[in-house]
């Protein structure tokens with residue numbers, strides 16, 4: 001495969017910039033730039049030269065196949081991290097026949113050379129994107145093969161079931177144990193139950209990866225913007241005594257229990273007095289719809305309004321704001337005051353609990369992408385067909401299809417169609 005190169009470190013000025021090369025022919029390119037190849041895997045200080053011009057004095061690594069990240073002949077140039085140095089080296093590499101790598105291409109090659117399965121490759125993409133500790137842990141676990149190991153074990157058991165089912169078809173006349181068929185069915189049911197348990201985690205892993213949205217909803221003047229500001233610790237939204245102050249959705253990003261959260265303050269819900277406010281309320285209700293959690297705000301100085309009450313539900317947290325004013329309480333609502341700070345610590349704690357329940361780091365392996373759930377769901381569905389399949393051939397076919405669905409997850413089968421999805425999300429240089 002052709003020699004590809006990319007900056008592995010961030011754009012812009014830095015102390016050191018790492019240029020990575022990979023592919024057959026990397027040795028020649030390296031020798032042309034840096035002189036005789038250094039000992040494999042040993043850092044060596046070299047003056048890089050091209051067409052008679054000195055480019056940089058760099059630390060050079062020669063990483064011959066198969067002991068490299070991609071499994072191909074590879075090299076690293078640890079350059080001085082200035083834009084002109086990087087540009088000159090990139091130009092020299094291109095002149096020597098190497099080409100800039102596509103996003104994710106190094107990892108794609110690692111996958112193609114059997115260095116990792118698809119879920120591990122996704123884990124590496126997530127590791128690079130991880131912004132919180134919980135995200136980092138989930139990503140590292142997947143990069144280290146947590147999800148792959150679980151699926152490999154299932155695939156092995158499925159393959160064994162398939163072999164037994166096929167033996168049954170093949171040797172029906174001969175004396176196989178009479179209950180072989182029933183045993184395949186029982187084992188498949190056990191397998192299906194285990195898979196269903198993982199599926200029951202739902203989209204927790206996806207939510208931790210992508211983050212949650214919490215919408216703040218309530219009547220005008222309830223103190224939604226004041227609460228947003230209090231939780232954010234800065235004046236993100238305008239607060240005023242006039243009802244109908246907030247019109248657009250105001251978003252603040254924060255981390256709750258290791259989960260990235262977007263807190264969205266919205267326009268107060270009421271019969272709008274003008275078309276701009278009406279649009280704001282439409283946006284507020286749209287947010288209420290798509291949010292993972294809803295913070296419903298009532299105020300001590302006004303009776304609970306119907307529009308906000310209508311939004312109560314299992315994913316809603318209810319507060320009674322302005323608890324610094326005299327009030328009789330509100331059933332099921334946490335008394336808080338954006339003004340005095342009363343109840344805010346408890347509110348933050350409740351929000352953290354809700355975020356953790358919705359997206360927190362689970363104990364075992366987790367599904368972190370819709371395609372994981374789709375593949376596993378398909379395998380479960382195929383296995384659930386087994387008891388109804390009258391013919392042994394049909395049972396074998398269901399087992400085969402379940403196996404193929406599992407294979408798509410790790411990339412062993414039907415690979416082509418999932419490759420682009422997986423590697424498209426990488427940044428260049430990985």
Ligand SMILES: Nc1nc2c(c(=O)[nH]1)N(C=O)[C@@H](CNc1ccc(C(=O)N[C@@H](CCC(=O)O)C(=O)O)cc1)CN2
Nearest residue numbers: 008018020041063066067068069070071076115124430
């Ligand atoms: N300088 C540098 N740092 C880096 C990387 C890199 O490519 N270069 N990585 C890249 O993302 C990560 C580390 N991941 C890596 C995974 C495998 C191999 C590798 O060469 N494996 C060989 C040899 C292992 C050994 O030393 O025993 C192998 O498994 O055969 C290198 C890096 C993070 N840090």
Ligand SMILES: Nc1nc2c(ncn2[C@@H]2O[C@H](COP(=O)(O)OP(=O)(O)OP(=O)(O)O)[C@@H](O)[C@H]2O)c(=O)[nH]1
Nearest residue numbers: 220221222223224225226240244245246268338339
């Ligand atoms: N006494 C008291 N007043 C508060 C409290 N929180 C907010 N207020 C006041 O209530 C008024 C409205 O506050 P906002 O935060 O703008 O209310 P809102 O819900 O965002 O209102 P809209 O954007 O119009 O929907 C302001 O005068 C605030 O100072 C509180 O905890 N106690």
Ligand SMILES: [Mg+2]
Nearest residue numbers: 224225245246
């Ligand atoms: Mg407001």
